[in-house]
Amino acid sequence: MIAQHYETREYIYPVNRNTLYLKLYLNSKDNYEVSIIYWKRFHEYQMNSSLMINRSIDGNSPYFTGIIEATEPIHYIRYYFKLSNLKETLYYTPWGIETDQPQKFFEYMYVNSLDLFTEVKSFQGKIGYHLFLDRFYNGNPLNDPSSIVPWDTIPTRENFFGGDLEGLRQKLPYLLDLKIDVLFLLPIFKSHSNHKYDTVDYFEIDEAYGTIDEFKSLVNEIHSHGMKIVLDGVFNHIGYYSSIFQDVINKGIKSIYYDWFYIRGEFVDTEKVNYECVGDYKWMPKLNYASKSLREYIINVGKYWIEEAHIDGWRLDVADEVDYTFWCEFRRELKPLNENLILVAETWKDGKDLLRGDQMDSVMNYKLRELIINFLTHDALTVKRLNNRIEKLFFEYPMITHNVLYNHVSSHDTERVITALHNNQSLLKLAILMQMTLPGLPVIYYGDEVGIDGENDPLCRKTMNWDLINNDIHLFTKSLIELRKSTLALSIGEYKSVFLDFNIYSFLRIYDNEAYLILINRYEKDAYIVFHPADYFKDCKVSNDKVEINTKVAAFGYKLIKMTYNNSLITTNIL
Structure with missing residues (x-):
């Protein structure tokens, strides 16, 4: 048996002054019910117990999460973990696994006002769309660069195509029809390059895109439709x-x-x-953030676009290469301007060091993208391994970030997802399905929803082909977005891993009395699944609790099964 918990922000953190979230890793061949036993120092006579949640339906996951709550601001809380099954009761303390009542305890000292992990609830349950203005739509030829090339030209790292702010404004109806909530823009500030990651002036919109007045007007129009807009901050x-x-x-x-x-x-x-x-x-x-004047300058940039244009957030380029103490300062200075502001870090690695409550609200989930594509293209990543790795990924990141993790399957720095999947449209649908049903903020990289292909940069930055749309992929993406937005279970529900078959990746999204079971078959043979809906609702006592559901999942296919529990009956609908 291996148990792991530390008194650090990765394992225990406050979400308000009266509530702590905890995590425990427990790898054992036997299943245990795990409880947190806690009390205030010197108040041993007032012991409390809180049952931890196992992250899989069958209790086989090594990942547990739990909560400590108090009626007053938490301070001097001592705790240990009680592990129980029919055979034995064990205890986990800073000294390890013990069989006798503990004499050594974990302790959380004090919840201060600025210690809190805060949620950006206004971004939960949303759908994002990340676009490259130059390649999206040319709405105003009068601001075209002199070196513009025809719209269907193969992209290079030097050519310009003429897309602009006016083009985005004209295509808002398309994005609204797709049910997009959040627009992420690649850099738009004055620059000499087409990609604009070499900023010349952070306070000026590039003239090829438009003017600051056009941008402010666009933001107002975006907001009028209930949408949000996030800019790319290239501050490294x-x-x-x-x-x-x-x-x-x-x-x-x-x-x-x-x-x-x-x-x-x-x-x-x-x-x-x-x-x-x-x-x-x-x-x-x-840039060298040891310079105080540089810090002040970049913070002023961050503030300017919030105050002047009312943007809703920053996507921060290569955030893991910037001095982390600066991000702490950046957050402290910007958050008071807009409590709903989101800060998203670009990172390709494990991003939990950026998600400690004092820097970012979210990270680009490249780790999930890699898992999705590898699962769909490599036999070595089996269903069991995928399940374990996704469980671990969500365990590593704080629970309050799960519903805003930037989940993408393509980006301006990767090959297009359809290309990564060898132009197999059946696999593409499975990738989109996973993107839209796993916890997070799904973000479509412009054109993925119409089947645009392309190898890595610069070919992944093709223009949007408005005359050649893959209607099958477009309608499939649109239908999944509509389904996701129609139910809290899929948009913000709890994630539970479910193992049903070695050839089917399956998981559950559950919220209150509604659950969706997602079944994905990436193999060449049909699979047949048997499950009992009553297993998926806590303390389920209904008249049909012995009902057994049999369903076929076609080769390279999927099933979504909606289950509703109303205290006396479970209804099941296979989509």
Whole structure:
């Protein structure tokens, strides 16, 4: 048996001054009921018990979550874990697994006002759409760059296509019909490149996209439809041609911006590149957040677009490469401006160090994308392994972030999902199904919903082909969005792993008296599943609790099974 819990923010954290969320890892060949036994220091006569939740329906998961609640602000809480089954009762303490009543205890000292993990509830249950303005739609030819190429040209890292803010405004009806709630834009600030990750001026909209007045008007129109908009904050580095870096090139150590960069020597050598860059790319000098004036400047950028244009959040580029203490400061300064503001970190790795309640609200869930694509294309990632890895992924991230995790299957930095799946549309549907039914904030990378293909950058940045839409994929995506938005079980419900068959990946989303069982068959043979709906509702006592459901899941197919429990009967609907 292996048990793991630490008195750190990864394992215990406050969501309000009276409530703590806890996690426990317990790997054992036997199943145990786990309870948290807790009390206030010196008040041993007032012991409390809270049953932990196992993250799988059958209790076989090694991952448990639980809650400690108090009638007063929590301070000096001691606790241990009680593990029970029909054979034995054990205890887990800082000394490990014990058979006798514990003498050593875990302790949580104090919940302070600024310790709290806060939720961005206004983004829960939403659907996102991430788009590259230059490639979405050209609504105003008058602001086209002089080097514009025809819309159907193969993209390169240098060419421009003319998409702009006006184009997005004209296509809002399309996005509203798709039931999109949140728009994420790739960088829109003044820049010399087509991708605009080499910012020249953070306070100016690139002229190829439009004006600040056009942007503010667009934001107002987006808000009028109940939608939100999130901008891309490229704050790890700046553009080579920005006036800031050019000042350092010209003045060297005498520039007031010299300490904003990592420079070896008193002057910038643009040939030998004696300064640090993102990806060792000379056109993107890395910023040094040891500089107090730089911190103030970037915080002012973050505030400006919230106050001036009323944006709803920032997606923060390569956030895991920036000094984490700056993100703490950035959050403290921006959150008071809009309590519903969302901060999303780009990271390709385990992002839990960014989700400690003091930096980000969400991360780009590249780990989930990798699992989905590998499961659908590699036999080595079996159903059992996938189930374990997804359980672990959600266990690693704080529960209050689960419904806002940025879940995508393509991005501007990866090959398109249809390309990753070898142009197999049946597998594409399974990928979209997983994206839309697993916990999180599903974000469509523009064009995925109409079957756009493409290898990695720059081919994953093709223009939106408005005349050649894959209606099958478009209607499938739209129907799943509508289904997800129609039920709290799929949009914000609890996730439970369910193991039914070695050839079927299955899981449950449950909210109150409604549940959806999702069955996914990525194999070449049909599969037949038997299950009992009563197993999926806690303390279920109904007249049909022995009912058995048999269903076939076709090769490369899926089933969604809706179950409703009304205290006397479970109704089942196979979709």
